[in-house]
Amino acid sequence: MKILVAISQTPETTARIAFKNEGTIFDTNGVNFIMNPYDEWYALVRALELKEQKGGSVTVIHCGPPANEVIIRKALAIGADDAVRINMEPLSAHSIAIQIAAYAKDQSFDVIFAGKETIDYNESLVGGMVAELLDLPFISHVSKLVYNDAVASVTRDIEGGEEEIEVTGPYVVSAAKGLAEQRIPNMRGIMSAKTKPLQVITPVPEESTADYIHFQVPAAKTSVKMVDPNNMDELVRLLHEEAKVI
Amino acid sequence: MVLVVAETLEGKIKNSSFETVYYGSKVAEILGTSCHALILGPCSDGGRLGSFGAKEVWQVEDQALSSFDSQVYTKVITQIAKEQGAKVVIVADSSNGKSILGRLSIALNAGPVRGANKLPELKDGKLNFQRPVFSGKAIATCRVNSEIAVISLMGNSLKPQSTGAEVAVKAINVEIPASKTKVIKVERSVGIVPLPEAQIVVSAGRGMKDPSNWGIVEDLAAVLGATTACSRPVADSGWRPHHEHVGQTGIAIRPNLYIAIGISGAIQHLAGVNSSKVIVVINKDPEAPFFKAADYGVCGDLFEIVPKFTEAVKKFKSTHH
Numbered sequence: 001m002k003i004l005v006a007i008s009q010t011p012e013t014t015a016r017i018a019f020k021n022e023g024t025i026f027d028t029n030g031v032n033f034i035m036n037p038y039d040e041w042y043a044l045v046r047a048l049e050l051k052e053q054k055g056g057s058v059t060v061i062h063c064g065p066p067a068n069e070v071i072i073r074k075a076l077a078i079g080a081d082d083a084v085r086i087n088m089e090p091l092s093a094h095s096i097a098i099q100i101a102a103y104a105k106d107q108s109f110d111v112i113f114a115g116k117e118t119i120d121y122n123e124s125l126v127g128g129m130v131a132e133l134l135d136l137p138f139i140s141h142v143s144k145l146v147y148n149d150a151v152a153s154v155t156r157d158i159e160g161g162e163e164e165i166e167v168t169g170p171y172v173v174s175a176a177k178g179l180a181e182q183r184i185p186n187m188r189g190i191m192s193a194k195t196k197p198l199q200v201i202t203p204v205p206e207e208s209t210a211d212y213i214h215f216q217v218p219a220a221k222t223s224v225k226m227v228d229p230n231n232m233d234e235l236v237r238l239l240h241e242e243a244k245v246i
Numbered sequence: 247m248v249l250v251v252a253e254t255l256e257g258k259i260k261n262s263s264f265e266t267v268y269y270g271s272k273v274a275e276i277l278g279t280s281c282h283a284l285i286l287g288p289c290s291d292g293g294r295l296g297s298f299g300a301k302e303v304w305q306v307e308d309q310a311l312s313s314f315d316s317q318v319y320t321k322v323i324t325q326i327a328k329e330q331g332a333k334v335v336i337v338a339d340s341s342n343g344k345s346i347l348g349r350l351s352i353a354l355n356a357g358p359v360r361g362a363n364k365l366p367e368l369k370d371g372k373l374n375f376q377r378p379v380f381s382g383k384a385i386a387t388c389r390v391n392s393e394i395a396v397i398s399l400m401g402n403s404l405k406p407q408s409t410g411a412e413v414a415v416k417a418i419n420v421e422i423p424a425s426k427t428k429v430i431k432v433e434r435s436v437g438i439v440p441l442p443e444a445q446i447v448v449s450a451g452r453g454m455k456d457p458s459n460w461g462i463v464e465d466l467a468a469v470l471g472a473t474t475a476c477s478r479p480v481a482d483s484g485w486r487p488h489h490e491h492v493g494q495t496g497i498a499i500r501p502n503l504y505i506a507i508g509i510s511g512a513i514q515h516l517a518g519v520n521s522s523k524v525i526v527v528i529n530k531d532p533e534a535p536f537f538k539a540a541d542y543g544v545c546g547d548l549f550e551i552v553p554k555f556t557e558a559v560k561k562f563k564s565t566h567h
Contacts, residue, residue: 013381013513013514013517017380017384019384094351097348097352119381120379120380121386122360122378122379122380122381122498124344124347124360125347125348125351125358125360126348127348128316128345128347128352129349129352131348132317132350132352135317136317137316137317137426137427138316138317138345139316139345140316140341140344140345141341141345143488153430156341157341157488157489158341158342158432159441159442159443159489160434160435160440160441160489161432161433161434161435161489162432162433163314163429163432163433164429164430164431164432165427165428166430167428168426169426171426171427177488177496178488208357208391209351209355209357209358209390209391210357210359210388210390210392211388211389211391212379212386212388212389213374213387213388213389214386214387215379215384215386215387216384216385217384217385218384218385218520221525221538221539224527224538224542224543225541225542225543226542226544227542227543227544228544229544229545229550229551229554230554232544232551232554232555232557233558233562235526235542235555235558236555236558236559236562238542239503239524239526239542243503243523243524243541243542245502245503245523246446246470246503246559
């Protein structure tokens with residue numbers, strides 16, 4: 001099996017979220033960056049498990065500047081065979097999807113994995129965009145993926161439950177929690193990652209269809225109103241009369 | 247023209263679709279155009295969408311569309327959107343909506359906005375939408391630069407109002423491509439409002455100590471007409487089903503009322519729920535970080551407080567109808 005995994009770089013989940021230049025740019029000052037958890041923990045690891053079961057190769061692809069090679073090396077240390085970096089500053093989901101599709105077009109991958117969303121922009125767009133650009137089936141928010149011979153059985157999260165889908169031939173999935181268990185790279189992986197192939201490619205031209213023009217951090221809640229634990233009638237009254245939610 | 251894709255469940259319009267259509271009609275007002283609803287697959291009550299602002303309701307009543315396939319749905323919607331000259335296409339920010347948003351944006355060369363939560367502003371001829379980013383820790387303004395916009399609307403963004411009469415549903419014929427996927431099994435808890443659509447959510451965490459204690463949470467949810475949810479450790483340990491998990495790695499929700507019971511309020515949990523309009527926190531630890539994000543707090547033993555709260559709600563409901 002020939003598998004492609006798209007990986008993104010995001011701020012850590014606990015990073016302080018602030019903006020500069022009058023709310024137009026994310027302030028990266030003091031922010032640590034990581035591989036997007038959905039890409040690393042679920043998409044990449046499930047791809048590696050499939051390779052271990054069925055043979056083949058796992059390639060990771062990342063759109064970003066040279067400094068982002070830290071996360072690419074980490075993906076290689078976890079077990080990917082080779083990597084591709086599209087040398088660019090990603091500006092939108094569209095700008096990323098166009099590059100991934102352009103790369104994957106002639107490579108006949110059996111499966112293309114993405115995370116269900118990045119934890120910064122939470123857009124959930126890249127996987128579907130790549131699938132549409134390549135005219136492939138796309139199954140999003142996948143929490144289980146197993147093979148019965150040539151047929152993949154894919155389970156996706158839906159409202160209040162799950163749906164099991166069979167798909168044959170090449171397809172794109174976006175990975176949700178449950179698809180795999182996080183793997184920590186070992187020393188051997190880290191050493192071998194240094195010599196695994198990392199190809200750097202110049203991006204193809206692209207024009208984004210949407211952009212972010214402003215960001216703001218929502219106002220913090222005013223102080224909490226504490227209610228006497230022995231007076232739940234008061235809590236109900238507040239919820240009805242003051243908050244007007246019941 | 248604004249085209250709204252209305253979702254159905256077992257042959258009936260989903261409640262969330264009234265909001266999507268109503269939102270579409272408001273976007274159409276901003277653009278000085280009309281809103282049309284599109285139903286894919288069998289549905290018996292599509293005309294109701296007329297009451298919520300759809301000038302016309304179109305339906306492709308093909309059995310092949312009763313199962314969702316992002317590729318097939320995208321081709322059908324794209325064909326209709328192009329024929330009708332849609333300038334804005336709106337879907338729900340649901341599992342299906344999220345699966346087709348990116349695809350539609352490519353197929354229509356349209357600027358995508360995932361999870362808009364307010365009506366857009368029209369500035370210099372371009373639509374600006376607001377949406378949460380960084381798991382709800384910030385709000386972004388997203389500008390659509392292309393001629394067409396595709397939007398997924400986050401649930402509970404505005405209250406749908408019935409403004410007119412039902413309309414007749416118009417059947418339309420579209421070429422439906424063959425699907426490369428096959429739905430084998432659907433498992434869905436029945437009779438429960440799905441979390442993203444719930445107005446009231448009662449959520450519990452590790453403070454419950456044991457899954458067998460969940461009865462008091464379910465009782466409170468029942469009297470409030472609420473949907474139950476849980477924190478990540480609770481889902482991870484198998485105490486509650488995975489689809490109840492709200493937070494950064496679970497489902498992001500924004501109900502009118504979120505009641506957190508025995509949840510300390512880790513930043514990853516807050517990220518998924520802090521857009522809720524009103525938050526009530528019940529916790530025995532006065533230092534629990536969740537109190538800082540709450541509107542109302544009750545500090546004490548949840549095993550005593552929750553049943554009392556349930557009784558108080560019951561009493562209230564019996565006197566207010």
